[in-house]
Amino acid sequence: MSRVRQTVTLTADLVILTIRNGTLCVLVVERGNEPFAGHLALPGGFLRGDESLDETAARELAEETGMRAEGLHLRQVGVYSAPDRDPRSPRVVTCAYLAIAPDLPLPAAGSDARSAHWLPVVEVQRMGLAFDHDRILSDALELARAELQFRTIATAFCGEEFTIAELRKVYEVIWGVKLDKSNFHRKVTDADGFIVPTGGKRPTGNGRPAALYRAGEATTLSPPMMMPRSSDV
Amino acid sequence: MSRVRQTVTLTADLVILTIRNGTLCVLVVERGNEPFAGHLALPGGFLRGDESLDETAARELAEETGMRAEGLHLRQVGVYSAPDRDPRSPRVVTCAYLAIAPDLPLPAAGSDARSAHWLPVVEVQRMGLAFDHDRILSDALELARAELQFRTIATAFCGEEFTIAELRKVYEVIWGVKLDKSNFHRKVTDADGFIVPTGGKRPTGNGRPAALYRAGEATTLSPPMMMPRSSDV
DNA sequence: AAAATAGTGTCTATCAGACACTATTTG
DNA sequence: CAAATAGTGTCTGATAGACACTATTTT
Incomplete structure (x- = not known):
């Protein structure tokens, strides 16, 4: 049987x-x-x-x-x-x-x-x-964790419109790391078709209001957002 | 039903x-x-x-x-x-x-x-x-194709002992690209636990005999062997 | 003005790619 | 020696990380 x-x-x-x-x-x-x-x-x-x-x-x-x-x-x-x-x-x-x-x-x-x-x-x-x-x-x-590196899925955690700080928080929470604000900003804005500015701004209570973005057309992330390798070492 | x-x-x-x-x-x-x-x-x-x-x-x-x-x-x-x-x-x-x-x-x-x-x-x-x-x-x-980048599976295509040229051929055939001999050599020998020299040599008919290697202990490849990005562009 | 957060600019170490060069074998 | 293949050295451009700096808001 x-x-x-x-x-x-x-x-x-x-x-x-x-x-x-x-x-x-x-x-x-x-x-x-x-x-x-x-x-x-x-x-x-x-x-x-x-x-x-x-x-x-x-x-x-x-x-x-x-x-x-x-x-x-x-x-x-x-x-x-x-x-x-x-x-x-x-x-x-x-x-x-x-x-x-x-x-x-x-x-x-x-x-x-x-x-x-x-x-x-x-x-x-x-x-x-x-x-x-x-x-x-x-x-x-x-x-x-692996998909965050190569696909644009991080935006799926956010609402229709989101700030770059919110997107960065997604990576930080899932990877369990702290990412540099400037370098993250550079990478996501340079990546092709990842995020698109909507023109809007969102006041955050205190501080300068953040520009709003929406998810772009791309599904794969190029260049990839590599997870810091410090954790393997 | x-x-x-x-x-x-x-x-x-x-x-x-x-x-x-x-x-x-x-x-x-x-x-x-x-x-x-x-x-x-x-x-x-x-x-x-x-x-x-x-x-x-x-x-x-x-x-x-x-x-x-x-x-x-x-x-x-x-x-x-x-x-x-x-x-x-x-x-x-x-x-x-x-x-x-x-x-x-x-x-x-x-x-x-x-x-x-x-x-x-x-x-x-x-x-x-x-x-x-x-x-x-x-x-x-x-x-x-994706796994070749991050795991040491390329050695599974080779026999027990293999040369670096044979390993390079694996990447070239599966990725459909031509890889630089020197840079490939550097990357695979630097990668941690990827390949281990056995000390043996294999005459290739013509030319200097190649050193033989066997698969190392590592299953993941760090740093990864990134596929050339020219094909995406 | 101070505090807080967003965003920019810049330096540096590292690494991938290009390619010239040396080494060791056969014929 | 010539041909062929293995392996090394070096230069350069791109990029990641660190971090100082500017910008715009609230209190």
Whole structure:
């Protein structure tokens, strides 16, 4: 029996990241059903007969956050298929997706009869998640760190309009480093199609108001924004 | 029916790359069974009940090439789950893997009752593959190009011992560029744990014999070997 | 004016690319 | 010696990081 092909059910699980109050947060749900009822887990859902897993992920993302998935950063992290990762039968295999959201209010709780919350990533890692979702979360974070270097996804954490300081904060929070203000400014304004000035300004309370930008057309970042190498050493 | 969770069968498909006579080649099989009987396709196999997809991929790799998968570069490319990608029922979803092999003789043909061949990638792309394997192949190639920059996988294309010229040829073939001999030499010898001199020399027919190296301990390449940016411009 | 934040200019160490040069082999 | 390939040295332009400086706002 172990040597024959097996039928499984497929889920798409989502690691939806955002930045709130300068802290990297992830959307987690409290599970209502077994297995792991009452435990925290990543949001996700089952593949339907008429859709691909990418479509499953986009549908779940829309249900959980109200975001339209079109033009949104939604990227496969990997497949998690250990035979014992989920006690259910038929066996459940999942494909994890990374999504990035601006700091949005969540739709009314209970839209999916589950309670969804933004929680700081560090706190989630301390508490632990159901299934193999701890591993999925850390893999997704690693992917996000790498993608920041080569793709223009950092703007997805910001609203429609943002300042360069806000964009810099994205890099600092996800990479866990402090970046030089001047050098960052130079690099993002030089990068081709990364950000476009809107002409507007945003008063910041104290100090000179910052110029506003919106995301440019480019999806890849050239030249790349390399993560400081001091951490490897 | 389309709105309920669906059971599927899972396969792991392999994009196994090697370099033969200075040409990038991929292992393809001629399908013996429907669907697509007689067509070329990527090797692959069904998930069994006692294994993960990573293990399925490693098992198939061993069956097709005779390589032991331990310590071998085997990396998920992505999941391909379009509802119409395979006409069979129950629906077939695949996870593609990238593997890299030195220039090995294949095990006796017909080990899996299928004929496996190394074919140049460009020729395979011209002829076309079954299912969505054309797309999988091009995604795997893109991944291989990117991984060459940051991981020490180039040595996996070479035998146990290799010269720096052979290693350079790997980069040149996969990136499709010509690299400067001196600068390449400097970069690979400076990179930490990338290659280790064995002390041996290999006569190349004509000319000064080249020093031999073996793969070092490092898996990530620091500093990275950046692909020349001229191609983007 | 002081404080605070945005943004610019400039110096320097480092590194990639170009390329001339030396070294060691075969014929 | 000529040819061929391996390997070294050096110059230069581009870029990242450090940091001093200017600009514009609120209190």
